[in-house]
Amino acid sequence: MKKYFILLTLATFPILTWAQTNNNFTLQQCVDYALENSAKAKNAKLDEQLAAEKVKEIQGAGLPQIKASHTLMDNLKIQSAFLPSSAFSGGTEGLATSLGGLIGAVAKDPNLNSTAEFQNAANSFNSFITQGQNTPEIMAVPFGVKYNLVTQASVTQLIFDGSYLVGLQAANTYKELSSKSTELTKKDIIANVNKAYLLVLVNEERKKIFSTNISRLDTLLRQTRALNQSGFVEKIDVSRLEVAYNNLNVEKQKFDNLYELSLELLKLQMGMDSKENLTVSQKIANFQSSVVTESAIDFNNRSEYGLVKTQIKLYELDLKNQKFSKLPSIAAFGNFGFNNGANKFNVYTTKNYGFANVGLAVNMPLFDGFQKYRKAQQAKINIQKGNNTLLELEKGITAQTKIAQLQLKNSTETLSSQKNNMVLAEEIARVTKEKYAKGVGSSLEVTNAESELKTAQINYYEALYSSLVNKVELDAALGILK
Numbered sequence: 172m173k174k175y176f177i178l179l180t181l182a183t184f185p186i187l188t189w190a191q192t193n194n195n196f197t198l199q200q201c202v203d204y205a206l207e208n209s210a211k212a213k214n215a216k217l218d219e220q221l222a223a224e225k226v227k228e229i230q231g232a233g234l235p236q237i238k239a240s241h242t243l244m245d246n247l248k249i250q251s252a253f254l255p256s257s258a259f260s261g262g263t264e265g266l267a268t269s270l271g272g273l274i275g276a277v278a279k280d281p282n283l284n285s286t287a288e289f290q291n292a293a294n295s296f297n298s299f300i301t302q303g304q305n306t307p308e309i310m311a312v313p314f315g316v317k318y319n320l321v322t323q324a325s326v327t328q329l330i331f332d333g334s335y336l337v338g339l340q341a342a343n344t345y346k347e348l349s350s351k352s353t354e355l356t357k358k359d360i361i362a363n364v365n366k367a368y369l370l371v372l373v374n375e376e377r378k379k380i381f382s383t384n385i386s387r388l389d390t391l392l393r394q395t396r397a398l399n400q401s402g403f404v405e406k407i408d409v410s411r412l413e414v415a416y417n418n419l420n421v422e423k424q425k426f427d428n429l430y431e432l433s434l435e436l437l438k439l440q441m442g443m444d445s446k447e448n449l450t451v452s453q454k455i456a457n458f459q460s461s462v463v464t465e466s467a468i469d470f471n472n473r474s475e476y477g478l479v480k481t482q483i484k485l486y487e488l489d490l491k492n493q494k495f496s497k498l499p500s501i502a503a504f505g506n507f508g509f510n511n512g513a514n515k516f517n518v519y520t521t522k523n524y525g526f527a528n529v530g531l532a533v534n535m536p537l538f539d540g541f542q543k544y545r546k547a548q549q550a551k552i553n554i555q556k557g558n559n560t561l562l563e564l565e566k567g568i569t570a571q572t573k574i575a576q577l578q579l580k581n582s583t584e585t586l587s588s589q590k591n592n593m594v595l596a597e598e599i600a601r602v603t604k605e606k607y608a609k610g611v612g613s614s615l616e617v618t619n620a621e622s623e624l625k626t627a628q629i630n631y632y633e634a635l636y637s638s639l640v641n642k643v644e645l646d647a648a649l650g651i652l653k
Contacts, residue, residue, distance in 0.1 A: 472650025
């Protein structure tokens with residue numbers, strides 16, 4: 172059994188290893204991953220779904236509204252109706268006689284309950300009337316029975332409502348607003364992933380540079396030690412090279428840590444779990460800083476601009492809604508159901524009496540204390556504020572674009588200078604090393620040249636990263652970042 176377990180482990184190990192190291196991403200793959208997995212992108216999609224559901228909710232108000240109710244009521248004390256006794260001949264006694272006769276006549280209907288039941292009701296009513304609870308002028312007559320059961324269904328269909336029509340337009344505009352917000356979120360994600368990816372590539376090159384420099388200095392150090400043992404160079408020459416070699420190793424460790432940190436930053440921007448393995452498949456040489464050109468500014472390319480314009484559209488629809496709300500609203504309705512009642516709890520066994528009605532309701536607002544007028548004024552103010560924000564945004568986008576163009580121009584010029592410096596430093600280091608190997612140079616010159624080369628290389632890649640990031644920021648300012 173142990174043998175089979177070992178074989179199974181060995182068989183699955185390559186698969187597990189491949190699964191853990193397969194995240195070798197290009198920049199585009201990192202962006203795609205971020206747009207699917209980052210929390211910001213997920214929430215933006217959910218906001219769009221919420222907006223879509225909001226539109227459907229408002230549209231549903233124009234569909235038939237159907238509801239039903241089933242009510243059972245126990246009248247602990249039956250409410251009385253007050254009637255003038257002069258309305259009936261014979262006063263309270265005459266009223267009692269009339270109603271008693273009416274109940275008796277109804278009881279003869281074979282479709283109704285037994286005559287005895289209705290006669291008992293008449294007797295109870297006569298007893299109440301003759302108890303002296305009434306005055307000569309006013310009679311308190313109880314109407315109803317102890318238990319009532321009402322089952323009802325109603326249908327309402329909106330025919331015309333100006334606010335509803337404007338609400339449909341506002342709902343679609345709200346959906347558009349959510350879409351603009353999602354677009355803005357996506358562009359932010361793309362910019363952040365671009366910067367994080369470029370930082371990983373630059374730190375990767377820095378690691379390679381230090382490895383190359385350490386390897387070159389290690390070779391020189393071993394040669395110098397051999398020369399010292401042979402008596403051709405002094406011990407101090409070996410010591411200088413050892414100090415330079417140790418310093419390079421310390422700095423290499425620092426940049427190794429920076430590389431790991433930059434990978435973690437990239438994972439964070441992508442929404443990838445920190446435990447996942449991630450490597451980058453592209454090299455910094457695949458990305459070149461573009462030549463700075465004066466680009467025409469199209470404000471509509473900026474998601475923020477479209478966001479503000481859509482918000483203004485909502486304010487305009489709000490103003491339109493206040494005007495339309497002054498119009499009458501028309502709705503058709505229908506109600507139908509049945510009810511019954513009894514003095515004993517047997518309402519589910521007694522006969523049901525149906526009812527039904529249909530109609531047309533017209534509601535016309537006449538005076539609301541100037542509330543709609545005040546709301547209209549607020550909407551106008553919001554429109555003015557939105558237009559001011561739009562003008563301010565245009566100025567901000569223009570300034571941001573100009574600054575980004577200037578920064579890219581400066582960083583491109585700096586990159587060119589740092590590249591020339593690095594080439595010169597490489598040549599100086601080469602010549603110095605050759606002179607030292609021939610015995611016409613000192614170890615101090617070698618260590619100084621190596622230090623200057625390292626500084627030139629670091630400066631070059633810092634300038635390269637700055638130039639590439641400034642290009643990303645310029646594209647973002649122009650709204651053309653892809």
